[in-house]
Amino acid sequence: MCSSSRPGFDNEKYLTMQSEHIRQRIAQFGDKLYLEFGGKLFDDYHASRVLPGFKPDSKLQMLLKMKDEAEIVIVINSGDIEKNKVRGDLGITYDVDVIRLLGVFRKIGLYVSSVVLTRYEGQPTADAFQSRLEALGVKVYHHYSIKGYPSNLEKIISDEGYGRNDYIETSRRLVVITAPGPGSGKMATCLSQLYHEHKRGVNAGYAKFETFPIWNLPLRHPVNIAYEAATSDLNDVNMIDPFHLEAYGKTTVNYNRDVEIFPVLNAMFELILGESPYKSPTDMGVNMAGNCIVDDEAVSDAARQEVIRRYYTGMCDFRKGLVSEDELTKLELLMKQANVTADDRKVIAAALAKEEATGMPAAAMELPDGTILTGRTSDLLGAVSGLLLNALKHFAGLDDEILLMSPHVIEPIMNLKVNHLGNSNPRIHTDETLLALSICAATDDNAKRAMDQIEKLRGCEVHSTVILSPVDERIFRRLGVNLTCEPKYEI
Numbered sequence: 419m420c421s422s423s424r425p426g427f428d429n430e431k432y433l434t435m436q437s438e439h440i441r442q443r444i445a446q447f448g449d450k451l452y453l454e455f456g457g458k459l460f461d462d463y464h465a466s467r468v469l470p471g472f473k474p475d476s477k478l479q480m481l482l483k484m485k486d487e488a489e490i491v492i493v494i495n496s497g498d499i500e501k502n503k504v505r506g507d508l509g510i511t512y513d514v515d516v517i518r519l520l521g522v523f524r525k526i527g528l529y530v531s532s533v534v535l536t537r538y539e540g541q542p543t544a545d546a547f548q549s550r551l552e553a554l555g556v557k558v559y560h561h562y563s564i565k566g567y568p569s570n571l572e573k574i575i576s577d578e579g580y581g582r583n584d585y586i587e588t589s590r591r592l593v594v595i596t597a598p599g600p601g602s603g604k605m606a607t608c609l610s611q612l613y614h615e616h617k618r619g620v621n622a623g624y625a626k627f628e629t630f631p632i633w634n635l636p637l638r639h640p641v642n643i644a645y646e647a648a649t650s651d652l653n654d655v656n657m658i659d660p661f662h663l664e665a666y667g668k669t670t671v672n673y674n675r676d677v678e679i680f681p682v683l684n685a686m687f688e689l690i691l692g693e694s695p696y697k698s699p700t701d702m703g704v705n706m707a708g709n710c711i712v713d714d715e716a717v718s719d720a721a722r723q724e725v726i727r728r729y730y731t732g733m734c735d736f737r738k739g740l741v742s743e744d745e746l747t748k749l750e751l752l753m754k755q756a757n758v759t760a761d762d763r764k765v766i767a768a769a770l771a772k773e774e775a776t777g778m779p780a781a782a783m784e785l786p787d788g789t790i791l792t793g794r795t796s797d798l799l800g801a802v803s804g805l806l807l808n809a810l811k812h813f814a815g816l817d818d819e820i821l822l823m824s825p826h827v828i829e830p831i832m833n834l835k836v837n838h839l840g841n842s843n844p845r846i847h848t849d850e851t852l853l854a855l856s857i858c859a860a861t862d863d864n865a866k867r868a869m870d871q872i873e874k875l876r877g878c879e880v881h882s883t884v885i886l887s888p889v890d891e892r893i894f895r896r897l898g899v900n901l902t903c904e905p906k907y908e909i
Contacts (some may be wrong), residue, residue: 426716427471456628518691536603551641640721813871
């Protein structure tokens, strides 16, 4: 079954419990809490896939419960601006994503007080980005690289270290530090602010809100394995928190980077605050997701499917030259740890069988009720375009033989592609298919009935026997369809 068809997570309980827990942490420190937000603040589709019932904007909704108490500071690494670093899930650069985040937060009533350019070294692209932000009325601050970070504590906790950074002016008790992606400098920004606040006599604290790994699930739980698969490019490894085990005699799960950096963080807290408020990396966290799982079997099944999807994504990325063989080997190992194979993803076998029967690229889709549909390559449509139409007809209760799109609509599109835009492949992509269908829906009742079913595609599983174009991948992502591909190109 599709992972979204069986809820395993209580989202309402999560929203209530999470906001209450963060308020308790604010009260622990008194005046102010700097809360590092790891992962995605919204559009968290990984979480919604492995925790069916979790809404992609859950963390955002939780913040809205506290919007009068909270302000947001967005952090971006100046080097990432210089390198045009791209957010893989959305296909946009980090600087563009900062502008997107600003727009989203402001639109829903969350207060964004500023943007911090970390590792700032006067990069021209960073300066140009700062000008763009200031034109939007956003305050911009600079934080600098510190030689010897994070081990040279004497230098870091000094006027030449954190003291050299701009002090970020904030006005609310909860300051959420978020970023477009990893490596942006969120934790360093929080600690820099603790240093400045302490010098000003303000009782400020730090906490971390990271959904994964889930600290109170077993180390080798499928949800935690799926997190490792999702971050295989970061070399994150889940591990038992040795500091928590020693301090409390309890087994909890964290990941290697936080465990490795904790002794340094602890020493920083002692130097800045006089004593450390935490005895372990787990203590720093405020994540309540593990307490809101209501069906462990459902989330385990969903997480195992995510591991398979990540493995196929890794194989395709390796075929494209985007990842190393070591990363692919790690994903293979995680498949074994999760005790899954390609046979556990039903659409793979169905797509390959269709390809063998037709001799052309094919695709298959699993619907929420377990129904498997297939699509073949034709003269007019690629396999995934045909599959989309088959699925929409199925949801609309239309006969498979019904034509949803008139050749009078399709043929001009094909003519434009080949004779004017220089494409060698005349078959129409998924975006062109949906556009043509929407045009036909204006005059054809069957096409309109099919168009009305598009939302039902969300959460369905699709496998293609060839690597798809970026256009097709983007359309499936926007439709909320979980896509995998065989690691080969169409010949």
